[in-house]
Amino acid sequence: MTTTLLPARRKDQPRDARLADRRSRQDHPSWFLWPALAMLVIFFFTPTIYNFVYAFTDWSSFKSEIGFVGFDNFVKLLQNGSLLSDLRVTLVYAILVAIFQNLFGLGLALVLERDTRINRFARAAFFVPVIMSALAVGYVFQAILKPDGVLNNFLTTLTGGEVSIPWLGSTTWTIVVVAIIHAWKWMGLSMLIYLAGLKTINEEVIEAAQLDGAGYWRIFKAVRWPLLAPAVTFNFATALLGSMNGFDIVQATTAGGPGGSTELLNIFIFRTFGQGLFAQATAMSLVLFLVVALLAFPVIIYLRRRERVL
Template sequence: MVDTATMDAGAAPQAKGRDRSSPQGRRERPRRKPDQPWWFALPALAVFGVFFLLPNLLNFVYPFTDWSAFHPQIGFAGLSNFDAILHDGSLARDIRITVEYAVLVAVFQNGFGLALALLLERDTRFNRFFRAVFFLPVLISALAVGYLFRALLAQDGALNGVLSSLAGRPVDTPWLGSTTWTLLVVTLIHGWKWMGLAMLIYLAGLKSMPGDVLEAARIDGAGGWRTFWSIRFPLLAPAVTFNVTTALIGSMNTFDIVQATTAGGPGSETEVFNIYMFRVFGQGLYAQASAMSLVLFLIVVVLAVPVIVGLRRRENNQ
């Protein structure tokens, strides 16, 4: 009589072998979900291409044409538009004003933002409320901010009215009409508008600092200023890089705040490069305005890249 256990033991490997070889015995793998059709992205790609990619590509073409309100057709013009810009007489002045504007905005925006981040660092109800208050200007339209300050700083505006009440005599200071300090006033307005964003970035940097390093500094007897300057500020290097870079690039491309407050005046003392470009475009010289935008792009690259490289190197040396 044959041992049934032996038969079962011998039959098991054969059954396994049949299971592997026969299609019926194979284990069915879970079916992979089909990928999303790529054409779902077509509407977004179309919007991106028509309203962003194509205009930017054409911006490298139109500067070399004679496109204007005075020509029925567009033809090739070579470097004549760039030659006209160089001999216009306003290029060097407006580049200088734009660079001064960008540097002042970067100083004010980061100074205000860092000071607010240090003052509102603790997570209290009071501090959370005022963080939201100081961030509100970031959400307001830049044109609205410009027109608001234009009304406040007019010679018969609210600021001179308050100063007149305090001084007991009429005050009619032309805050936006002086060739001496108007550029400084407009950069203060720009820095005030964007200081809330810088504050949030610095707050994130302060909150991410390792507590054991700060505790070790306190144990070693370092005071508040010494701890900030030797430990906390170096650890804020990534936040400084981001804020300084965005402030410089954003202010060199500014238009709305300056247009709403001074429109480039008085006497072209606040005529940044985009105001100059807007004036030329309004004269119907479209190709020349496109050439100026290309010049501004090159200026931003030439000035911003060394700053970014220097700040990144500073981060790596911390």
């Protein structure tokens, strides 16, 4: 009897699988996707297409008609010199943010790795800035770092002498300070990604390294760091490419100053659009889009290749 039942079950399995798939499709009809798809088309794809179109026109607030001008907007931007300068500042800012954010996030993940009550509370506390408004964070740090702000008052009390350091007034170091603020806001997200990566490491591998006499830092360098390669890829790529589109924190703290040393490309676009030069602002946003796209692929390919090597 058993020999006759087993083949019958094998024959029924593909049919049962098809029926299960059909029932799942009925339980989750495809028309549920249409509202989300409509929002994506209206608020993402359509503005992106218009961004490509208006970049080649003379659209502005000084005339009612819009005409096609070809590459004139891009030629003017290159002749102006501000585009290349702001693009350089944006790249420096993005690299600094990616470095600081990953250092802070990895450090927190290693310190708070143990699953204790205090560590759980600390993880939640460090994640709070991630869900805060970026503009609010920028304005708070602006109040803290101004010459008569909280930080200088604290240092005055601590040292007993008058301290009035212009933390946001240096044309050389202000971009570093603002990048640290940006990294501080998002380090909680990097911390969670690194914590998830640390939790996936097999404890037997670490125990084997300990039996071989390896210390904490040797194990981290030779075992844990290579196994964190996927987390490093995600954190570094998101931090680098996300900060390329930075605007709110820098606008709230320095507004691009002093002397344009922290003027990101998005701040330049915002100011140009406010002057009524809509087509030039659109051309600059198109340049930023292309730069981010051209930067994304090599970075992701390199980090993915690094994962395979490690």
